Amino acid sequence: MKKTLVLSTLLIGAAALTGCGLQTNNEILSGEDTLVQNTDTTQITNPASEYCISQGGTSExxxxKDGAEFGVCKLANGEEREEWSLYRESEYVGLSLADAEAKAKENGVEFRIAEQDGEAKALTMDLRPGRVNAMVNSGVVTSVVIE
Structure with missing residues (x-):
């Protein structure tokens, strides 16, 4: 009987203490009786769109045909490019050949030289998603096309 009484008292005490000190996240943030509302309307921006705009283009x-949305970068020279392709290609331009090859390996894509110092290389025409075809001058990547 004593065990039951002691156990009941402990459970009631634990239950009473459990509610003590609990506050909602908003109350913790405010430290007062009034609640703080999150009015932050900041949105995460699309890095491909940001890159397009930084290059003097406009994002559209x-x-x-299936209704899926995609971004197009309208460059100042009139060229229109899919934004993410343009952005991914920019990762390689300006890198040394060795650094570009390392980046492609890091990204898990195949890297090949399509043109080196003005000389076109013989390439197979099989299309592989993500493959990086680079134009290299004096050991530096000057342009890429990602299939």
Missing amino acids: IRKD
Whole structure:
């Protein structure tokens, strides 16, 4: 009987203490009786769109035949490029050949030289998603096309 009474007292005491000191996240943030509301409307920006704009282009959202949205960068020279392709290709331009090859390996894609110092290389025409075809001058990547 004593065990039951002691156990009951402990459980009631534990239950009473459990509610003590609990506050909602908003109350913890405010430290007062009034609640703090999150009014932050900041959105995460699309890095491909940001890159397009930084290159003097304008970003435009379009839909494909299935209704899926994609971004197009309208460059100042009139060229239109899919934003993510343009952005991914920019990762390689300006790198040394060795650094570009290392970056491709890090990204898990195949890297090949399409043109070196003005001389076109013989390439197979099989299309592989993500493959990086680079133009290299004096050991530096000057342009790439990612399939």
